[in-house]
Amino acid sequence: xxxxxxxxxxxxxxxxxxxxxxxxxxxxxxxxxxxxxxxxxxxxxxxxxxxxxxxxxxxxxxx
Amino acid sequence: xxxxxxxxxxxxxxxxxxxxxxxxxxxxxxxxxxxxxxxxxxxxxxxxxxxxxxxxxxxxxxxxxxxxxxxxxxxxxxxxxxxxxxxxxxxxxxxxxxxxxxxxxxxxxxxxxxxxxxxxxxxxxxxxxxxxxxxxxxxxxxxxxxxxxxxxxxxxxxxxxxxxxxxxxxxxxxxxxxxxxxxxxxxxxxxxxxxxxxxxxxxxxxxxxxxxxxxxxxxxxxxxxxxxxxxxxxxxxxxxxxxxxxxxxxxxxxxxxxxxxxxxxxxxxxxxxxxxxxxxxxxxxxxxxxxxxxxxxxxxxxxxxxxxxxxxxxxxxxxxxxxxxxxxxxxxxxxxxxxxxxxxxxxxxxxxxxxxxxxxxxxxxxxxxxxxxxxxxxxxxxxxxxxxxxxxxxxxxxxxxxxx
Numbered sequence: 001x002x003x004x005x006x007x008x009x010x011x012x013x014x015x016x017x018x019x020x021x022x023x024x025x026x027x028x029x030x031x032x033x034x035x036x037x038x039x040x041x042x043x044x045x046x047x048x049x050x051x052x053x054x055x056x057x058x059x060x061x062x063x
Numbered sequence: 064x065x066x067x068x069x070x071x072x073x074x075x076x077x078x079x080x081x082x083x084x085x086x087x088x089x090x091x092x093x094x095x096x097x098x099x100x101x102x103x104x105x106x107x108x109x110x111x112x113x114x115x116x117x118x119x120x121x122x123x124x125x126x127x128x129x130x131x132x133x134x135x136x137x138x139x140x141x142x143x144x145x146x147x148x149x150x151x152x153x154x155x156x157x158x159x160x161x162x163x164x165x166x167x168x169x170x171x172x173x174x175x176x177x178x179x180x181x182x183x184x185x186x187x188x189x190x191x192x193x194x195x196x197x198x199x200x201x202x203x204x205x206x207x208x209x210x211x212x213x214x215x216x217x218x219x220x221x222x223x224x225x226x227x228x229x230x231x232x233x234x235x236x237x238x239x240x241x242x243x244x245x246x247x248x249x250x251x252x253x254x255x256x257x258x259x260x261x262x263x264x265x266x267x268x269x270x271x272x273x274x275x276x277x278x279x280x281x282x283x284x285x286x287x288x289x290x291x292x293x294x295x296x297x298x299x300x301x302x303x304x305x306x307x308x309x310x311x312x313x314x315x316x317x318x319x320x321x322x323x324x325x326x327x328x329x330x331x332x333x334x335x336x337x338x339x340x341x342x343x344x345x346x347x348x349x350x351x352x353x354x355x356x357x358x359x360x361x362x363x364x365x366x367x368x369x370x371x372x373x374x375x376x377x378x379x380x381x382x383x384x385x386x387x388x389x390x391x392x393x394x395x396x397x398x399x400x401x402x403x404x405x406x407x408x409x410x411x412x413x414x415x416x417x418x419x420x421x422x423x424x425x426x427x428x429x430x431x432x433x434x435x436x437x438x439x440x441x442x443x444x445x446x447x448x449x450x451x452x453x454x455x456x457x458x459x460x461x462x463x464x465x466x467x
Contacts, residue, residue, distance in 0.1 A: 006259040007404035008447045027441055031405035062261070 001061045003034050003047045009058035019053045020046035034059075080113065080291030083179060083282050083298060083317055087330060090170045090313040097209045098170075098315070101178055106220040109181035116189060116288040123189050123288055124150070132293045135279040136161070136243070137342065137373045138449070139361065142280060146193060148264050149272035154195035156272035157250055160187050160281050162203035162210060163234035163241035165399075166343040168302035168375045170313040172278035175298075176203070176210045179282060180217035184229075186284030187276075191227055194272060198228050200250050202241075202275075205233040238344075238399035242448045243275040245401075256401045257448035279374070295319060297359055299374045301331035307391035320360035327359060327376065338379045338464055342372020344392050345453015348385065348460040385465035386422035389457060393418055396454045407451045410442035418458050421466060432462050 003023060012030040023039060023046050024032045039047050051059045088098035104112065118126050127146060133139040149156055160183060164172045175183055184199075191199050201214055211231065218229050232250060234240045240255045247267050249255035260266040267273040276284070283293035301314040314331035328335065339354055341347050347369060357364065361371055379385055393415035400407045417435040439455040446452070 004261070006261075006447070007406065007445060008257070008259045010405065012405045027406065029405055029409040031409075031445075033441070033445070060261070 001039055001044050001047065002036065002063065003039060003050070004060050004062045005032065005034055006058045006060070007031075009056045010054075011056055011058075013055060015053045015055065016050035016059060020050040023047050024050060080289060081286060081293075081295040083175060083182065083279070083286075083296065084315070087317075088170075088174045088178065088315045090174075090315070091311070093167060093310040093313075097177055098174060103178050103213070104181055106181055106217070109179075109185075113182065113185075113289050113291075116185060117290040118288050119189060119192055121193075124193050126287050127284070130287060130293050132280075132283055132287070133361070134276060135283070135298070135374060136277040137345075137370075139370065142276070142284065144264070145274060145276075146190060149190075149194040149274040152194075152265065152267070152270065152272040154197070154271065156194055156196045156267075156274060157198050157200055158187050158191040158194070158196045159246055159250055159273060159275040160184075160199070160201045161241060161243065161246050161275050161277045162201060162207070162214075163246070164277070164373075165238035165241040166373055166375055167308055168300060168304075168310055168313065168343060168377045169373055170300045171298040171315045171374050173207065173210050174315040175278040175282050177213045180213050181221075182285040183278050183281045184217060184221065184285075185288055186281035186286070188225075188227075189288035190274060190276070190281070190284055194274060196227065196272075196274070198230070201229065201231045202234050202246050202249070203231060204236060206236060238396075239401045239448065239450060242450070244448060246275045247273045256403060257446075257450070259447040277373075294361075297361060297371060297374065299327060299359060299371065299376050301328060301333055302375055302377045303331075303333050303380075304377070307388045308395060318359045320363075321358050323356055323358055324376065325355040328355075328378070333378055334380065336378035337381050337383075338385055340377035340379065340388075340392075340457065341375070342370055343375040343377070343453075344396055345450070345457055346370075346372045346375065346377070347456055348379075348389070348464040350464055384422070386418060386425075386461060389461035389465070390415060390419045390422055393454060393458060396450070396457075400450065401448075404446045404451075406442040406445035410438060410445075410451055411454055414438050414442070414454055414458050418461060421462060425466075432466060435459065435462050 017024045017026045090098050128143040132142040162176050242257045244258045245255050248258050286293040296317045303312045304310045336351050397411035442451050
């Protein structure tokens with residue numbers, strides 16, 4: 001899977017970075033910088049947790 | 064001086080098949096009033112010069128697919144891709160003429176809407192028929208009174224032959240209200256703000272299409288429908304200013320692909336600049352010595368790594384400070400953010416500050432260039448629309464051209 005973001009929906013709350021520290025970094029303003037790589041194994045699990053954790057539903061899985 | 068940039072009025076009268084304008088149009092100042100020496104094609108003149116559409120439906124789609132026409136709003140996506148994606152989304156869609164030009168240096172779309180409204184409508188109606196749309200919407204700024212009046216008159220003239228409803232929708236002022244995902248949102252009753260699209264090939268999502276083109280692209284679709292060549296020329300706006308973003312004269316010129324930038328600037332009667340911001344506020348700075356002899360040919364330019372963008376040739380006069388000019392433009396772009404995406408809200412002011420520091424302390428060039436680069440890398444591609452990416456392109460080219 002790949003992780004994608006709707007930047008309009010994202011409010012920079014930062015929950016995702018706690019759930020997926022190996023996949024998501026926060027920029028200096030607290031908004032997620034997302035790896036565009038194909039994710040597998042533990043990284044894919046983290047990404048799924050981040051998707052569920054986002055209160056704005058800004059993250060989604062894409063092919 | 065070469066004068067090949069002007070389509071001869073005589074041949075225009077007999078063919079008009081490959082041309083949009085008869086002669087350059089001059090807008091003094093920055094407003095939206097009619098250009099000097101306006102030559103307006105009403106329906107009778109349009110038909111006399113250009114005839115009736117000869118290619119409709121599938122024949123129009125085939126001709127477009129073979130034509131290499133790309134969108135003239137900036138991104139230069141092949142027009143046939145968008146039309147085919149719209150057809151594949153089924154009947155009942157909407158075609159939009161996007162007349163809400165947000166670039167203060169541009170005047171080409173208002174020039175077409177004011178003087179060639181029927182050519183623009185011809186293209187939009189051919190596209191509407193090809194995708195079996197249910198409606199044509201004209202998206203235009205409320206303040207653009209001359210443009211609205213001209214379009215309203217043209218639609219009235221065609222009243223008896225229209226097969227779908229045509230209505231005008233008023234765009235909010237500002238830069239991002241003309242961005243195509245904002246237009247799609249607005250015609251569906253949402254906010255006129257850029258939206259994130261999960262599928263770039265179908266920005267309208269599931270269901271019938273919302274096919275958005277600017278006025279020039281629609282006019283060129285009109286040339287296709289009328290049996291002409293849509294890519295024999297390009298429209299450019301030669302933009303002269305007395306201070307950053309204070310435009311004093313904008314000249315819209317239709318140029319054949321062998322005309323050089325030096326010729327176009329001479330036709331506009333403008334003094335030779337020191338550099339040009341090519342494509343608009345989110346465009347690329349180029350030294351005049353690198354640009355003057357280059358033909359204004361979208362394909363040739365692409366080979367040189369350049370793009371006409373929205374057709375704006377923003378002249379930086381001799382003696383003005385290119386870095387300060389860039390900072391003023393970056394401040395404007397930051398202020399014009401739709402304030403939806405974090406990397407744009409916070410990144411654009413940071414980018415403006417980085418270039419401002421370079422302008423203030425040119426001796427510390429190395430450090431400041433690195434800072435601009437670092438912020439650019441951080442925000443690139445992270446907005447819902449391309450607004451931040453344009454700002455980055457402009458800032459990086461400013462450092463390159465004016466940084467030493």
